[in-house]
Amino acid sequence: MIQRLLDTAGVSFAYDRDTALADITMHVDPGQAVALIGPNGSGKSTFLKGVLGVLPVISGSLKVLGHDRDFNVGGHIGYLPQDDHIDADFPVTLRQVVMMGRYRRLGWFRFPRAVDRQAVADALTVTGLSSRANVRFGTLSGGQQQRGLLARALATKPDLLLLDEPFNGLDQPNREALIATVRELKSQGVGILLTTHDLDLAREVCDSVLLVNKRQIAFGPLDQVLTLANLQAAFGDVQVEVDEHKVVIPGHEH
Amino acid sequence: MDTVGRKRASRERHHGVVANVSARIRSWLAWLQCHNKAICVATAVVAVVGTALSLSGCSVVQPTGGLRVVSTTTQVSDFTRTVVGDAGTVYGLIRANQTAHEFDPSARALWELSQANVVVMNGQGLEQWMSAALEAAGFHGTLIVASEGIETVDGDPHVWTSTINAQRMVGTIATGLSRVDAAHADVFSANAANYQARLQALTTWATDDFAQIPEAERLLVTNHDGLSYFCREFSITFIGSIIPSFDDNSEPSAADIDRLIDAIRRSGAVAVFSETTISAKLAETLAREAHVAVYSGADALYADTLGPTGSAGATYIEATIHNVRVLVTAWGGTNTSLPEGVLA
C-alpha cells in the first residue's frame, strides 16, 4: 500500500486556546492534488499551519509523511505562504531566497553543494525566473515574488507541497504556467494541498476537495463534494459572491 | 547609451564631487559584496591587527629632565609639588574641587601614570581605583604612600586634615623621592624642612586661635565626616554629619536627618558647616530645622579637596587658614593675624 503523505483523523487546531478548525479527516496521496476550499476566515490557512506544525493539535490525529507531528519533517515539505508580509528592502537576491528552500537539508554549517545549486537552478527554470536570479527579491513584481516563493518551495524537492492561495493575483499566462507546474509535480508523485476560492481551478488540477468552514463540511472526489448543499453549508450567505466568480455549482440554476 | 548610463553621466556632470564619491563607495561596496563574508572579516581583522603591530614598533619617548611624578589628591599634590620644587614635574590626577571618591582615571591620567617614575598617593583606602589604574597604565616606577606610618582612627583615610599628620606626610614624600632620585635628595629634604616649618607655624597659630573658644563650645556639624583628624588635633567635638559615611556620594535617609537635628539641639551647637564639594542644600535645610546658622558658599570648609588657583583654599595652608578662620568666627572668636612665613 502506498504511504499517505498526509493523513488526518478528526484533527483540530487552535490559536491561543480558541479552536480555529475542528474535526478534519482527510488525506493526500502521492501524485494527488487536494483543493482546500472555504470562505475567508474559514480556517484554510490555519489547516496549512497546523500541518506545518506551527499550531498545536488539540485533538485527533495528524500524520505527516507517516510521522506523528512532533517529528520535524521540515526538509520534506514545501510551503508557499501568502505573499503579503515580505519586507521589500530585505537585502536578499531571488537566488538566495530560493536557496532558503534548501536550508533544512544544508543544516547549520554545510555550504551549498552542486546538488543544492542545481535544485535552485531547476526551481528557477520551472518558474521561469532564471534570468532574474540575481535581482534583489524586493524589486520583483508581485507575480514574480509569488513565483519566487513557489520556486523556494520547489527547491526543497518536497514530497508534500502546501500552497496558500497560489493563484491570487496571477495574470493569465502566470496562472497557466502554475497549472502546468502543478500537473508536472503531480506526475512526479508529489502530493499537493492548495487553498483557493476558485472552484474552476480546483476542477482543473485537483483530484479531491476538502471543504471547510471552521470545521469539515466534506472531503472526497470533486463531484461528490462540490454539491449545492455542501457549498451552501460552507459558504452560507456569501454564496452570491461565489456566483459572481462565475462558479458553476452543480444543480444550481441561474 | 542606456538609461542608467545616461543618468549617471548627467549626474556626474552636474554634481561631480558627490557623485564621484558615491560612485566610489558604491563600487567599493559592490566589490565587497562579491566576496565571501568570511574573507572580508578575516581581511578586516588582519588589517587592524597589522596596523596595531606596525605602529607598536614605534619607540616611546622617555621623559627628560628630572623626575616625572604623578600625585593623587589635591593635598598630596600640593605637598609633592612643594617638595619636588624645580627638580622634576608633578602631574596631579585629581583636580581642584574634585574628590578621590568620584575620580575615574581618564586616558590622560593613565598616560601620565605610564610615563611617571614615581606615584605619590594618600593611601588608607582613599584611592580605591589606584591598583587597577597602575596596572592598566603599566606603571613600573616607585609608589610612595604619603600616609605611611600614620595611625588611622576607624579606618578614616582623611588623615591630612591634621596639620601634624600633614608634616609627617611631607617627610614621607621627601624620603621616598630621595630614594628614587638620590642626586636631588638635598633639594627634597631642604624643601620639605622649609615646608614643615611653615606647617608647624600654622599649627601653633591655629591652636592659639582656637584657644579663645572653650573646648565645650567647639561643636562641629558638617555635611560629611571628613575632618575627624582636624577635630582631634584642635579638641573639637564632632556632633554629626549629614552624610553618614566617609564616602561623600551617599545620601542620608529622613531618619538620619531627624537624629542629627536632635543631636544638634541637645549639644547646643550654633552652626552647621557645609563643605566646598557638596551641595549646601541639605545643610541649609538642616540648619533651618535646627534653628542654627549655616556656613556655606564662600564660607564652606575645605575638607576632601582644595580649591582652584585664586580661591581661598588653593593650597593646603591657605585652605587650613580659611577653615580655622571660619570656625573661630562662627563660634564667636576673633581672628588673629598670621605669623610671618606661614604663607610663602
Next chain:
Amino acid sequence: MSLSEALSSIFVMPFMIRAMLVLLALAIAAGVIGVFINLRGLEFMADGLTHAVFPGIAAGFALSGQEGLVVGALAAAAFATVTLTLLSHRRVTSDTAVAIVLTAMFSLGVIIVSRSRHVTGSLEQLLFGHLFTVSVTEVLLTAGICVGALLLVMTSLRGQLFSAFDSAGAQAAGYRELTNLLLLNIAIAGVVVSASIAVGNLLVLAILIVPGAVARMWARGLAGVFTGALLFAVVFAFAGLIGAFVVSVSTDVAIPGGAAIAVIFVAGYVLSLAFRLVIQQRRRAAGS
C-alpha cells in the same frame, strides 16, 4: 607634551591594548548581531534588554564590586531575555511587553542603587562604562561572551535569516520561531552585558544598532550588509577610542571612552543618512 609622543605610545600601553581588544570583540559581535536586530526589527527589544540588565549590574556591583558586576548582569540578562522573548512570542503586543519589563527592571536598578551606599558613587561608571580601566579578566570575559554570542547567531544563521525574511516560511521549513528568537535575544543580551563593562549600559544601544542601520543604507546584498556593518563597527569603535585618547592626552580633558565611541557612531549614522539623502535628491533631480 607632544601629540606624536602620545600617539606613539598608544599601542604599548596595557590599557589601550585592552581597550582595543575589548572593542574588537564587541565590534565584531555587535556588527553581526546588529544586522539581525535591524533585519528583524528588534531595536526596541534590544533597548528593553539594555535597561533590564541595569539592575543586574547594580546588584552585582553592590554585592561584590567590579567582579560581581558581570555575574549580576548575566543573571538579569538571562531572566530578562527569557521573559521578554516569551512575552513577545505570546502575542502580547511585543512593545507593550518590553515597555513593562524594562520599566520594572530599571526601577529595580534605581532602588538598588539608591539603597546601597557602596554603589552610589559608581553610578556613573555603571552607566558609562570604564573603557580605559578594563582589567585583563574583563577583557577575557568580554571576549568570551562575545564569541559565545556570535556562535549562537552563527550556528543558527540560516534559521535566523529565514525567520527574519519570512517567519511563516521559516516555521514551515521546520525552524522553531521561539528557539530562533530566544537564541538571537540571548546573543543580544550577551553583547549588552559585555558592552556594559566597557562602553557603559547607556551607550550599548549605539554600538548595537548603528552599524547594522548604516550598512542597510548602503549595501544591497547580504554579504555587503554584514561586511559593511562589521567594518563600520570596528573602524568607528577604534576611531572613537583613539579620538578620546588623543583629545584627553593633548588637552587634559577627561573624555569617557564609551561616550566618545557612542558619539562617533551616532555621528557616522547622521553623516551616512545625510549623504544618502543628498544622493537621493541628486538622483531625483537628475531623473526629472
